Amino acid sequence: MSLRARKMKEGAAVAVMIGAVGAFFLLFASIVAAILVRGASGLSLDLVTKLPESGLYLGGGGGVLNAIVGSLMVGLGATALALSVSLPLVLFINLYLPKGARLAEAVRFSLDVLWGVPSIVYGACGVAVMLAVGMRGSLLAAVVVVALIEVPILSRACDEVVRLVPRELEEAVLSLGAGKRTLAFRVVLRAVLPGLVTAALLAFGRGIGDAAAVMLVAGYQDGIPANPLEPVATLPLAIFYLVSTPGAQARGYAAGLVLVLIIVFFSLFSRLLGKKLSPHRIDH
């Protein structure tokens, strides 16, 4: 191939990549702009500090504090619950099973399948269980079902991080006479902590943004649940109700903006935390 032809090919490849980056930013900016433009008039201090007053959805006053607090409860609760399942699972398949074990591959395959299952299906399964035990839509049910939705994401993300731990580090620790529990909890967990924070954030983002499952299992109320068996409002559902109500749409978009801001906040927080947690990263 001539030098000229190679240069042209190289140029074309770079152009495609730059185009992709541009398209990504355009998409991102247009989503933010759409929410801003449509929600700006609905944005007020009342929106984030007040509970809905009667008839909010019919153009009444008040805010969506119930949904903000509810979403944080569901998102944080579900992520904590999912972590308590995902971490032991990932440590087990990576450190306790021999390398290349079939069981580990079976677990990874199942997680990939579960990742692809739409959240409405989790919601439907949740409803089936709730009907069987005579439970109504509640915070508890929402936390459990959203945690189930998060487990595949969290586990696979953690799995990828733990798999990056060099085999040599593992061998070094075992050679010192350490058991696998010490290896898992005192070395590997510490080595992958920054990655775990990112994984938890991914899962949290999926959980707090979920609408389909919470629609079935969380119920909805204008207040803040006083105990886990009460129904709970969430931002995605608040957005759904508001945007589909004539006259309340601006507040619906504003609520969407609030949801985006919550995710931005947690992203920044996890970046800072990740940096703070990685003094032991090897840079060479």
Place this chain on the structure above:
Amino acid sequence: MRADGSHLQVSNLTVRYGGHTVLSDVSIDIPDLKITAIIGPSGSGKTTLLKSFNRLLELDTNVEVTGEVRIDGENIYGPGVEVTHLRKKMGLLAQKPTVLPMSIYDNVAFGPRLNGRPPRERLDEIVRTHLVAVGLWSEVKDRLHKPAAKLSVGQQQRLCLARGLAVEPEVILGDEPTSALDPRSSRTIEERFLALKSRYTIILVTHILRQARRLADYVVFLYDGRIVEHGPAEEVFGAPRERVTREYIEGVFS
């Protein structure tokens, strides 16, 4: 064929990975308080032999080990052997330094802390002694509580050696321990090995023949999973009995 004074004996060791034979009927007595170099071309089974000494092979699935490796007379592949106890008798130094995600001090103290918590002064003493032994003390004594990952690669490897020594092993296993290091750091590690052999039995896998010549008292030549010959370094290097050994050390193939 038993060397005088050997605490580590291999007899009829065969290792298969999923039907593929990596080591075939290997028998050898590793002489005490000497540096034994395991040499041979890539894929000849050097690392596998080394890792069979502290049962690291079992981290993989589909590995089948037959034969015996005896340490102090006990077959480590026998039933009921406590693997963590056995591994403490062996310090491992890997190809690339593998510092733990913690401070310099905690790296060295990691092993001693595994069985209960020694008193602070005792631990300080252990850390100092072993950092001195690897020639790292003067370089790090003012930053013991800084992350070990911030050290240079050469310093990290010496830290790994100190960490291994702090467990008070009988044997040091080196798996091409200088291959990731610059020449000066390599030389430091080699000097440490020579200094340490008065107290430890050292087994060194190396693909660098000159390194084997510089360090080894005893040489094991592996080819295609079998021991072709072994003996005192001056014999193997000076007057190899087998043609394939001679060709390898003359550089006909590598």
